[in-house]
Amino acid sequence: MENQKHGYIPLYRSVKKQPWAKDVFLRTLWENLLIDAARQPYTANYKGHRWPLEIGQLVTTSADLGLSLCDRNGEPTSRHAVERMLAFFEKEEMISVRAERRKGTLITILNYAEYAEKIDSTPAHNAAHISAHSKASSSKVSEGAPAHMAEHKGAHHEQEYKNKNIKNTTPVNSGESSDDRLKSLPVVRPDAAVHSPKGDKWGTADDLLAAQWIFSRIQVITPTAQQPNWPAWANDIRLMRDSLKVSHREICEVFTWANGNQFWQTNILSPSKLRKQWATLKAQMSQPVRNAPSSSQQQVPHWNDRKEWEENFI
Structure with a gap:
């Protein structure tokens, strides 16, 4: 019930295919940005200023984002480390960042509407949904039967992640493995200045x-x-x-x-x-x-x- 009251976002399995997703700090920061982004246009009050936010936008600071990224000892991530992570997401064309001194930082998640669109409106879901109904009908299985429910849920979880934000940066037939790509990424260290x-x-x-x-x-x-x-x-x-x-x-x-x-x-x-x-x-x-x-x-x-x-x- 709490999820229904406060809303939720889809998190697709294909995110695990991204080399950077193995970095727990980058992965967690990305999920936090998705969760905190506006689902509908509204005006936010932050640090005494009014921010008209569009879908997929949020206003915060690097320091505040760092408070949600703690190590095992509960130490928050430094502002400098968060800024480097945001710069990495910008380079990957996942977000755009606009900072206003002493007011806050406006972060826009690019293609957020495509990412967060309702699952039941996507072609992958519709195809699987129709297929599940056809099989249920031909085998005389009711809509509420476990066979139908399993395939229905499977369509939700196996839907390919369409968001252009999280893209495979390894060229096809380039000969570069995902491990090689991971080695070329900057290592993000929370305490590094x-x-x-x-x-x-x-x-x-x-x-x-x-x-x-x-x-x-x-x-x-x-x-x-x-x-x-x-x-x-x-x-x-x-x-x-x-x-x-x-x-x-x-x-x-x-x-x-x-x-x-x-x-x-x-x-x-x-x-x-x-x-x-x-x-x-x-x-x-x-x-x-x-x-x-x-x-x-x-x-x-x-x-x-x-x-x-x-x-x-x-």
Whole structure:
């Protein structure tokens, strides 16, 4: 009865054929968008603004969508991760997104009317329905018999998904398997603040901040240094934390020592070099003579100084 009161949407089996559907976050977000989209035109009140919505539209924010995508510990998905997922759906021509600052994001599910049309009006349903009646009549089975009901329900569930939104992106006879297609999709990581196009290199917001702070110190020594590959830098910070079991504080402190050392300051110019020389740097830091800070090192602000963060990253 609750379903009848609040409405429902069809969810076709063919969605499982899509390579991206194996990503539980993409799959769940797509289902949430379908469920929340307007079934009839109406005006929504959201964040103090009136939004005239058409069929297949909804107004929300990336942060609100993330609250409905939680991990096993109940942690919601970050706004940045949701935005990347929405961008993926846009690229696949499944939705269009229009964001208005401080008001909300209007999401339109393309071809929603075709997707959500009533099952009993589709040709596949009608054909199966007539076939079921004919068989029931010829075998003297009544309409309410189990044989008729099974075939009637089968027509509902086996109807091919017509929506152009969820399309098979693997060309026919291309030689590319669904597994190959899946490997080419970006890996969506809820806690990633930055990632490479393939998603194989990524880092959290704090990993990225630490990488940006390191670069700001490198620029003091090498003003002509080019902008880094931020996903790769953040990835190296993350790998250091995971493999060496160290914190962002310790990473930045070791870099600060290297950055103030006359020899190492021109050799440690990236998190990857810092990671490679980590054991050597830690050993030299423990030596009293080497541990004496140089004049340039004394002038370097503490990595976790609030003023330092605000000046460089806000």
